[in-house]
Amino acid sequence: GNSVTQMEGPVTLSEEAFLTINCTYTATGYPSLFWYVQYPGEGLQLLLKATKADDKGSNKGFEATYRKETTSFHLEKGSVQVSDSAVYFCALRVSGAGSYQLTFGKGTKLSVIP
Amino acid sequence: DVKVTQSSRYLVKRTGEKVFLECVQDMDHENMFWYRQDPGLGLRLIYFSYDVKMKEKGDIPEGYSVSREKKERFSLILESASTNQTSMYLCASREDSDASTGELFFGEGSRLTVL
Numbered sequence: 001g002n003s004v005t006q007m008e009g010p011v012t013l014s015e016e017a018f019l020t021i022n023c024t025y026t027a028t029g030y031p032s033l034f035w036y037v038q039y040p041g042e043g044l045q046l047l048l049k050a051t052k053a054d055d056k057g058s059n060k061g062f063e064a065t066y067r068k069e070t071t072s073f074h075l076e077k078g079s080v081q082v083s084d085s086a087v088y089f090c091a092l093r094v095s096g097a098g099s100y101q102l103t104f105g106k107g108t109k110l111s112v113i114p
Numbered sequence: 115d116v117k118v119t120q121s122s123r124y125l126v127k128r129t130g131e132k133v134f135l136e137c138v139q140d141m142d143h144e145n146m147f148w149y150r151q152d153p154g155l156g157l158r159l160i161y162f163s164y165d166v167k168m169k170e171k172g173d174i175p176e177g178y179s180v181s182r183e184k185k186e187r188f189s190l191i192l193e194s195a196s197t198n199q200t201s202m203y204l205c206a207s208r209e210d211s212d213a214s215t216g217e218l219f220f221g222e223g224s225r226l227t228v229l
Contacts, residue, residue, distance in 0.1 A: 032216055034216070034217075036218075041222070042222055042223075043118070043204055043206075043220035043221050043222045043223050044157075044204065044206075044218070044220040045220065046217050046218070049217070089156065089157065093216040101159055101162070101172070102216060102218060104156050104157040105156055106154060106155060106156035107156050107157075
């Protein structure tokens with residue numbers, strides 16, 4: 001089956017620190033990969049995505065590269081801000097008939113302190 | 115802006131009560147989903163619907179049912195609420211034709227407490 005493994009949190013960083021949140025996956029087919037973010041008191045929203053190997057998704061200073069050889073999609077940001085404090089979810093979807101579901105990781109909570 | 119609206123942000127119910135959670139989307143999306151979110155467990159799919167009156171079980175359907183009578187509305191029903199159904203419930207929708215992107219649009223969530 002399909003699964004996503006994220007690094008466990010919580011992660012606490014000082015403002016302007018470098019962020020990496022690890023994500024690895026197993027998939028029965030050829031997945032599209034996503035990072036979703038959930039700010040306090042809100043639902044999830046798409047942060048970035050990549051649909052094929054070596055694609056790099058980017059948004060709001062965050063980046064993640066689809067690495068097929070290591071089955072990974074690690075999230076990075078060079079300089080975090082307090083406003084980046086949120087829960088981050090890695091997810092995948094395998095295309096094909098009946099592929100309605102996204103498979104989510106358990107989430108990583110990030111706290112950025114001034 | 116796309117919008118997924120969940121009817122209640124916070125609910126408190128008693129064990130054995132019937133609970134309805136409503137979700138409405140204004141994007142004319144074919145697919146709609148109900149997830150529950152629990153600390154340390156992430157998001158788990160309860161049910162989804164790929165079209166009006168169509169539904170499929172997700173990973174944890176036990177104790178839940180759903181209704182999709184109109185395209186824009188997807189309801190989650192707890193026939194007899196139990197304390198282990200205390201959770202955050204998230205509704206989402208997606209355009210069916212977007213096979214590769216698969217972006218889900220989420221509501222803000224409904225936090226249910228069962229006493």
